[in-house]
Amino acid sequence: MNIGDVARRSGLPAKTIRYYEDIGLIRPQRSENGYRSFREQDLHKLAFLGRARALGFTIEDCRTLVALYEDEGRESAQVKHIAMEHLRQIEDKIAQLQSMRSTLNTLVHACAGDNRPDCPILEDLAQTSPEARSAEKQS
C-alpha cells in the first residue's frame, strides 16, 4: 500500500502519516522506488492513533498507548491511569470554557449590537479592577 491508500483507509492526511513516521510512531517499509510501503499492521496502528488522537490524547500519550497495546505483559492500570489523567484535563478545560461562555453570553446579551458606540462588552474589558466586574450568571 502506498501512502495515498493508507490515507484514504485511515482517514489521516498523508502529511500527518509522514509526520508520524518522522517522530517515530510508525516505521513503514520502503519500496525500491523510495515510496513508503505500508502493511496491514501499519494501517491498523494508524487507525489506532487516529482514534486516540480523536479522543484528545497527546502524541506522547499515543506513543505510550501504542507501546502498551503491543505489550502483552501490560497492566490495565497503566492504561487506565493515562486515560483518567487525560479525562481530568478535559474536564478542567471544559470548566474553563464554560466559565468563558458564561461571561461571554452575559456580555453578548447585554450589548445592543446596533450602530451606536456604547458597548457593555468593551466596558467590561476596560474595567480597571477585577473585583469591579459585574457578577456573571450561568449561561
Next chain:
Amino acid sequence: MNIGDVARRSGLPAKTIRYYEDIGLIRPQRSENGYRSFREQDLHKLAFLGRARALGFTIEDCRTLVALYEDEGRESAQVKHIAMEHLRQIEDKIAQLQSMRSTLNTLVHACAGDNRPDCPILEDLAQTSPEARSAEKQS
C-alpha cells in the same frame, strides 16, 4: 513605570508584555537607558488585553477589540459580532470536549485498572471499523 511594575499591576508576565510590543499591540515609550517606560494608558491597555485573552479571544481579535475600544465612531454591532463568533467557537469546542469526555468516561469505567493486561480502553482504540465501536452513554 518599568516593565516589572506593569507586569505586577497587569498580571501579565514581562515576557508577554515584550511580546505584545513586538507584534504591535502596545507602543511603550523608552527611557534614556533603553528601558521601556509605561504610562497609565499603557497599563490600562494591557489590562484590557489580559481580560480579553482570559476570555479566550485570539490576539487578532484583541487587536480589533482594542481598535474598536479606541474608536469613538465604532458601532457596537462590530464588537458584538466578534464576541458572538467567539462564543460560537467556544460552544463548538465545549461540545467536542464533552463528546470526548463521554467516551473516555465510559471507557475508564469499563477498565478494571488492575495488574491484568485485558483493557477495554485499548480494545476500543483498536476497533477496526468506526461503526463497530460500542454506543457511548452520556457521562
Next chain:
DNA sequence: ACTTGACCCTCCAGTGACTGGAAGCCCCAT
C-alpha cells in the same frame, strides 16, 4: 570604589501537532 543582586535589554530557539508549499522524481496512459 567596589560588589552584589535585582532589574532590564535583545536575540534565538522551542513548544504541539500538524499544514502548506516548493522543487523534483516515478509511473502510467495517451
Next chain:
DNA sequence: ATGGGGCTTCCAGTCACTGGAGGGTCAAGT
C-alpha cells in the same frame, strides 16, 4: 513525448507565548 497524478524531501509557518543565553543598568550596602 507529454500530461497528470502520486510520491519524495526539506523548509517555513501556525498560535501565543516561554526559556535561556549573554550582557547592560541601577541602587544599596560595605
